[in-house]
Every structure is written in structure tokens, then in C-alpha cells.
Amino acid sequence: MSARSRRPLSLTNLRAFETVARTLNFGAAADELHVTQSAVSRQIKGLEDELGAQLFVRGTRHVQISPDGHTLLRAVEPLLGKLDATVQSIRRSRGRQRVSVATFASFGSLWLLPRVEAFQREHAGIDIRVSAHDAISDLEQDTELDLALRYLDPAHAGAGAVRLFDETLTPAVSRSLWQRIAAGEAPPLARPADLVHHTLLEEDDDRASSEFLSWRHWLSRQQLPSLEPRHWLSLTYTYQQVQAALAGHGVALARLPLVIEAIERGELVEPFGDAGRIVSPYSYWMVLGSAARSRPEVARFAAWIEAEAERTRAAVGAGGAPAPAAAR
Numbered sequence: 001m002s003a004r005s006r007r008p009l010s011l012t013n014l015r016a017f018e019t020v021a022r023t024l025n026f027g028a029a030a031d032e033l034h035v036t037q038s039a040v041s042r043q044i045k046g047l048e049d050e051l052g053a054q055l056f057v058r059g060t061r062h063v064q065i066s067p068d069g070h071t072l073l074r075a076v077e078p079l080l081g082k083l084d085a086t087v088q089s090i091r092r093s094r095g096r097q098r099v100s101v102a103t104f105a106s107f108g109s110l111w112l113l114p115r116v117e118a119f120q121r122e123h124a125g126i127d128i129r130v131s132a133h134d135a136i137s138d139l140e141q142d143t144e145l146d147l148a149l150r151y152l153d154p155a156h157a158g159a160g161a162v163r164l165f166d167e168t169l170t171p172a173v174s175r176s177l178w179q180r181i182a183a184g185e186a187p188p189l190a191r192p193a194d195l196v197h198h199t200l201l202e203e204d205d206d207r208a209s210s211e212f213l214s215w216r217h218w219l220s221r222q223q224l225p226s227l228e229p230r231h232w233l234s235l236t237y238t239y240q241q242v243q244a245a246l247a248g249h250g251v252a253l254a255r256l257p258l259v260i261e262a263i264e265r266g267e268l269v270e271p272f273g274d275a276g277r278i279v280s281p282y283s284y285w286m287v288l289g290s291a292a293r294s295r296p297e298v299a300r301f302a303a304w305i306e307a308e309a310e311r312t313r314a315a316v317g318a319g320g321a322p323a324p325a326a327a328r
Contacts, residue, residue, distance in 0.1 A: 016043035097297040103149040106238035108132040110258040146292035164309035167280035168256040178269040192222040199250030204234035212280040
């Protein structure tokens with residue numbers, strides 16, 4: 001075996017190879033690596049010379065990975081992923097402590113963000129990064145994320161998931177609209193059938209959980225499956241539904257764990273009180289990435305989340321704020 005064949009491959013060339021193989025575009029790879037396209041071409045040519053094999057088939061308008069390229073990619077991808085995760089872990093341990101949280105937008109806006117400043121007051125050395133989107137993140141693949149706060153049915157929660165609290169739905173209106181109703185300036189809202197005179201704020205969502213978050217489901221539970229309100233106002237996100245209710249635009253079918261503080265403060269009112277509440281088979285869960293479990297800052301944040309969730313369970317279980325007498 002020659003000295004050349006025993007020589008380790010250049011990491012720079014391997015990085016360029018993985019990027020081109022993933023994008024199948026030398027220009028896109030150059031942009032991602034912050035180098036020129038000619039530099040990427042030289043790195044790929046250098047790697048091919050080192051291996052004595054062609055890794056890509058270059059056409060006029062396209063690039064294809066060769067059979068040898070596929071073989072190399074299967075080995076390179078997991079190695080670079082593990083290397084990147086190790087480097088990130090070392091950097092975190094030497095720099096400021098940070099916890100990265102993935103959650104869906106409405107949970108972040110209505111439940112997490114109003115509380116997170118209190119955590120940072122108690123833990124001044126820990127920064128929080130919140131990634132809010134509706135896609136479920138894979139904590140084992142995305143090494144940038146430490147834990148996720150999710151909305152799932154128990155069958156899909158996964159091993160090790162921590163149940164934070166269950167779901168309860170309740171009609172809710174703003175204090176200003178409720179005062180107008182009490183003063184006779186808006187139609188009555190003493191019983192579910194009175195919803196026919198009001199605008200219903202609906203969450204416009206096609207996920208499986210939307211069946212239990214819809215007004216049609218709630219109305220069917222009240223033996224009013226055919227009721228048509230004065231208007232429908234459909235919104236993409238739960239937090240938009242809550243914002244519209246707070247602005248007095250109609251009646252939201254609110255997720256009680258996410259609005260219980262607004263009800264306790266009197267900003268929102270449950271017109272039918274406890275009788276208007278229904279439960280959903282979905283719940284809120286916390287999931288920790290396996291690589292993050294051993295980090296003290298993640299453990300502290302997870303413990304804080306559990307403590308806050310316990311307070312939410314207690315508030316919802318206590319019945320929240322009863323509807324004013326005028327609603328009964």
C-alpha cells in the first residue's frame with residue numbers, strides 16, 4: 001500500500017463533498033460554505049484525485065452523484081453530523097449556557113413566553129432560544145434543539161415524554177364585549193343557543209387535533225350540531241383566535257390552559273362558566289433530547305417547566321374564574 005493511499009482525507013474536501021452531494025449544485029454548495037464555486041470544484045477534484053474515483057457526473061445543467069459517491073456519502077454524513085454535534089457541545093460548555101426549545105407558535109405566544117422572563121430572573125446565566133413552528137422537530141436529528149413542548153395524543157407522545165397538562169376547551173369573550181352584553185348593547189349570551197347571534201372565532205386547521213378544537217365539535221356536544229352563528233371568522237392560529245376575542249370581535253373556543261391567566265385577570269370571560277367546558281383527548285407534553293439530558297441548564301429549565309405546568313393544572317382544576325352573574 002502506497003503512502004498516498006494511507007494518507008487521511010482532507011476534512012475540508014469531505015465537507016465540500018457532503019454539501020455538493022446534498023444540494024446537487026456546485027453554486028448552492030459554494031454559497032452554503034461561503035467560498036467561490038471554483039474553490040468547491042477544486043476541493044471535489046482534489047478529493048477525487050485522493051480517492052482515484054469519480055464522485056459526481058457533471059452535466060451541462062445538472063450534477064449527479066456517482067455510485068462511488070453514494071458509497072462515500074453513506075460514511076461521511078453520520079461522521080460529519082457527529083463531529084458537528086461534538087463541536088457544538090464543546091462550544092456550549094465553554095460559552096454562555098443556552099437552552100433551545102421547540103414548540104408550536106400558539107403555545108409559545110400564550111403560555112411559554114409570558115413566563116420565561118421569570119425563569120431568566122432566577123437563572124441569570126442561562127439564555128433561552130425559542131423555535132416556534134408547527135412541524136414536530138426530531139430532537140435526535142436536530143442537535144441544535146434541547147427539548148420540545150408538544151401537543152399530542154398520548155399514543156404519539158413517545159417514551160420518556162412528560163405530560164404537562166390536559167386539554168380543556170371553553171367559549172370565551174372579552175371583558176368589553178361581556179359588559180356590552182350585560183348592558184343590553186349586544187345580543188344575550190346566557191345559553192349555548194344564543195351563539196346564533198354572535199360571531200364565532202374558528203381555528204382553521206387541517207391537523208387531526210382540529211376535530212376536537214372546532215366549534216362544530218363543541219356545538220354537537222351541546223346538542224346544537226346545526227347552529228349557524230351570525231358570522232364565522234376563521235383564523236390560522238390559536239393565538240390569533242385569542243387576540244380576536246380580546247379585541248371584542250367574537251366568541252373564541254379557547255384552550256383553557258393557555259388562557260387561564262387572562263380569565264383570572266378578567267380580560268376574558270367564560271360566558272357559560274364550567275358548564276361550557278369540554279375536554280379533548282390531546283394533551284401538552286415535554287420531550288427532552290437524549291444528548292441534552294445530562295446538561296444542568298436543561299435539567300433546570302425542564303424542572304421549571306414542570307413546576308409551571310403544575311400551577312396551570314391547579315388553576316384549571318380550581319375552575320378558574322366563574323362567569324359573572326349576568327351570564328347565568
